[in-house]
Amino acid sequence: MSSPRVNLWIVRLLVVAIAASLAACGAASAPTLAPTAALPTIAPTSEPSATMVQTEEADESTPEVTAEATGESVAMGDGVFADAVRGDSLFHYGSNGAPPCSSCHVTDQSAPGRFALGPNLGGMSERASTRIEGFSAEDYIHQSIVEPTSFLAPGFRNSMFPRYGELYSAQDIADLIAYLLTL
Structure with a gap:
């Protein structure tokens, strides 16, 4: 068995070796960043940089109300007009902290076996009017x-x-409904 004095020298030697290794690894100084020139400031002008020219006369006719995703308003009752294109965006991206519906639902009837947490909403416009x-x-x-607990689709x-x-x-929900009625 070795004496405590020899063990102490071994420990000291190891500490010095480790310290020297760490000093060698960290010896390079941190790189200094080269100064950059300030970006020029552009002074605002009173003249617009582009002008809008109307080339056709405005269409004064009333569009036919459909549930097609055209970006036009769809009458939903109670004086609410819904936009199916905006509803499509809500369905796929969510809004106001709510998750998108597409997180759990698919809308393609040609993919009935695709895994989804919620029912496939393809063909919803036909099914919804006969459910209840x-x-x-x-x-x-x-x-x-x-x-959501009012009506549960079979199997879910x-x-x-x-x-x-x-x-x-209420507008968001109307827009979402308008989109679902296009499916």
């Missing part, structure tokens, strides 16, 4: 969004985000 007697397609979809359990009715405005 006395409910229009719009009412059925609205109720399903604001109170209650797993829908419960706060769409709180986080989405």
Whole structure:
């Protein structure tokens, strides 16, 4: 067995070797950044840089109301007009802290076997009007969004985000319904 004095010398030698290794690794100084020139400031002008020219006369006709995703308003009742294109955006991207519907739902009827947490919403415009007697397609979809436990599709359990009715405005919900009616 070695004496404590020899062990102490070995420990000291190891400490010095480790310190020397660390000093060698960190000996290079940190690089200094070269100074950069300031970006020039552009003074504002009173003249616009572009002008708008109207080349055609405005179309004064009233567009036909459809549920097609055209960006035009769709009458939803109660004086609310919905935009299916905006609803498409809400469906795929969400808004106001609410997750997008596409997180759990697919909309392609040609992919019935694709895994989804929620039912496939392809063909919703046809199915929604016949799900619950006395409910229009719009009412059925609205109720399903604001109170997800009201109607559960066969084979699915209650797993829908419960706060769409709180986080989405009446306009958001109307836009989403208009989009779903295009499917």
